[in-house]
Amino acid sequence: MPRSDALLSVRGLRVGFDGVDVVRGLSFDVLPGEVLALVGESGAGKSLTARALLGMVPRGATAAGRVLLRGSPVTPADWGRRIALVPQDALSALSPVHPVGDQLALAVRSVQGLSRKDARLRAREALSEVGIPAAKSGSLPHEFSGGMRQRAVLAMALVNRPDVVVADEPTTALDPATQDMVLGLLRERCSATGASLVLVTHALDVVRAHADRMAVLYAGALAEYGPVDRVFARPLAPYTAGLLATLPSGPRPPKTRLLVVPGRPPAPGEPAAGCAFAPRCARATDHCRTERPEPRPLDGRTVACHHAALETT
């Protein structure tokens, strides 16, 4: 059952290719105004999950499950309006040949149906909310610095005042100082408008600094999901513990992938049964290899591990 206080609820989300699910029945809630991080290794299904929230799965993919906004199914009319995306590649969100202000105004007009004048005003306001002066609204994206272009992308996502912003590794390609600026700004703007933020990231230091709760994905399924403080202080799923053990003390250079416990995640479609993490898990038993652990509430979070209960005794 979705939480009654949830803004966005995802239930039984599946995304697959050629009949093989790579996101395998994911359920989680996003609370009003919170920052929820989706974290996990490369290939865990973070981006597909984020994109499924906006009906943007790649061509050839099948998606199933429910996405509810304030208890009602999300419809295409909500995409870009009530749920907005900050994509990984800032440039892909902006046309190279149209002034940035015009692009924002068009997004406002197509979603809200405002007059040209009002749309232009809202576009300028949205740019100024992310620190881009009105005088710059006539510039083309390539005339902006990298950081300013990223801020323009945030303005594009926020211009229609969405309830939920989904940010897919919004800072991966940026240097650490710009990463921090962009994430801080994104959080600040979401908090100013009361929007929730779903943040896809590899970087655990980003999760710790910016998220309220975290959903740890492994091979397209939930390993652990709960408040960041609680999960960091005492991870209960062996995969989460392995992941957190890799946390570097210093800043992470851009584009670094997380390297965790030895071994590799299963390829799509394997294993057929049991816990997907079992081949890498020091605690795995025959039970783990034959029966998939269902997510269950434990110690203030949700954990999918047959052995996690032992950790509390």
Ligand SMILES: Nc1ncnc2c1ncn2[C@@H]1O[C@H](COP(=O)(O)OP(=O)(O)OP(=O)(O)O)[C@@H](O)[C@H]1O
């Ligand atoms: N267009 C596609 N065609 C076929 N398979 C795909 C496609 N996109 C993703 N996949 C499969 O889905 C898996 C999950 O992809 P996804 O992009 O969601 O992972 P991710 O956790 O976001 O990884 P990364 O951190 O590297 O972006 C991939 O490992 C791949 O097997």
